[in-house]
Amino acid sequence: MITQDGPLYLGFDLSTQQLKAIIITSDLSVVYEAKVDFDADLSKYGIKKGVFINEAEREVYAPVAMWLEAVDLVLHRLVEKGTPFERIRGISGAGQQHGSVYWRSTGEQLLGSLKPEESLVDQLKEAFAHPFSPNWQDASTQKECDAFDAALLSEETLAEVTGSKAHHRFTGPQIMRFHKLRPEVYRDTSRITLVSSFLASVFLGRIAPFDISDVCGMNLWDIKAGTWNKALLKLAVGDDGLESLKGKLGTVREDGGGSMGPISRYFVQRYGFSPDCGIAPFTGDNPASILALPLRPLDAMVSLGTSTTFLMSTPAYVPNPAYHFFNHPTTAGLYMFMLCYKNGGLARERIRDALPKPSSSDPWATFNTHALTTAPLGQSTLSSPAKLGLFFPLPEIVPNVRAGTWRYNCAPDGSNLQETKLRAAAQQDTSSPWGLIDDARAIVESQILSLRLRSKNLVHSPSEGLPPQPRRIYLVGGGSLNPAIARVVGDVLGGTEGVWRLDVGGNACALGGAYKAVWAVERRDGESFEELIGERWRESEAVEKIGEGYRADVWERYGKVLDAFEEMEKRVLAGEERNK
């Protein structure tokens, strides 16, 4: 039931394909939601799945004007739902990570003098030095990444300092390429924002500082020192010099809560927001996801969307080139651990579509039957060979390899790893142990084995006598609706308290943004996000247990082939042209 009074909080998620908005009460009940789907609602921009792709250069980018139009449209949709904007006391939100927006000096002036009778997109036409923002799927910056890794002598050192080795999509290498290709446009740029601080700026009516967590997705911020890394800033813009880039980047706000200032008058006059509504720092979409529930250390979140991400909150800072560390978005002294894969839902769909069409209306029925009836690792008996595969229809980030499919097998103890091929149904090729139906379980196992391999040093034993593993595993995103995937996640990754699904599924980032706004405004002196949200969160309404999680026998079987899985990746990597 929608309450008639009391404060409300608004959370946004500006992701690749959509802008979502969610409004909640102080006690965390969701009362209004609206979204704009870029392909469905704003196809006039000519984008597909929210972006433009220039295959020749491996560039992926989105029009900034489309995002501005989406802001007015999503608010208009909330108006149509009767949203009482005057009750909203705080706004926060999430943006897809790494993307950068290039503002002209006129941009800030225009932001501060918007007329309520005209749209954002019409009034901010002259605000940007560049009309596009690079998207996280962009892979055009291999040369720049090599320079970033070399600048601090190794990818290990870069990961130690910035939380990650160099990645194509990270903002530092992107700025370096931008500066090289468009030096005039760089000089015409007065400020650079991330997508999160871009959206916050629009609501604030002036350029917002970077958020303490999202800034870690740039390969420019020294996490331990809490400052920009000068050598990396200099590398990114060469002759234009350190000070030029420092000025364009501006400051980083250490406090993830509080208010950066009141909402811009544009929104007060156009939509009826209260002039006292505060704008809290916005963060990246992955940091916002871990705020969608009071995630404890040792709990893990797996987002099964277009991409797959694996997230944990941890007090330990143990960076490594194989993964990412970010500052926690709300809590000093905590960090967010992240793995991010390009091949998630799409790769699973490819395998699904190669199988016979199911007779039921559930497109996943055949896939799920095979994933559940195939034995772990495709072993017909405990002594038969284990099947291990890599299924990457897109070039992958983890590991950094070209598109391709590779199938291997090894002995149950992980020894004797050998490449194998798919047995063609038509040919009676009995030399290969792999059939097409083995792929259904194998692809999910492969995706989750990669998570287990890379998170193994971050987990410890949840209680005496149990091996190191996560306590609870929370699934979010489209794939979390699939019971077969949930089962395999538990089999491979464990989870002593089981596998759970977050009821808001695809809205986790926007919800995390809304929770952040509640905490930002209502926190008592020194009260942490975990304390405030932990007290108000009602587990039974928010999450559902969908799988058993840890079962010792099957979990150990996967443990025995973990080294072989790693070796398979190494062999595939060694075959990459650049590594020969």
Ligand SMILES: Nc1ncnc2c1ncn2[C@@H]1O[C@H](COP(=O)(O)OP(=O)(O)O)[C@@H](O)[C@H]1O
């Ligand atoms: N029942 C299901 N089983 C497995 N995958 C599913 C199911 N329903 C949706 N998906 C997958 O979810 C993905 C989209 O998830 P979503 O979280 O909406 O993506 P995004 O990251 O774009 O926000 C698609 O790749 C789709 O294949």
Ligand SMILES: O=C(CO)[C@@H](O)[C@H](O)COP(=O)(O)O
């Ligand atoms: O690049 C990363 C994380 O490093 C991605 O997780 C993006 O942040 C995803 O954005 P959406 O697909 O949700 O828009």
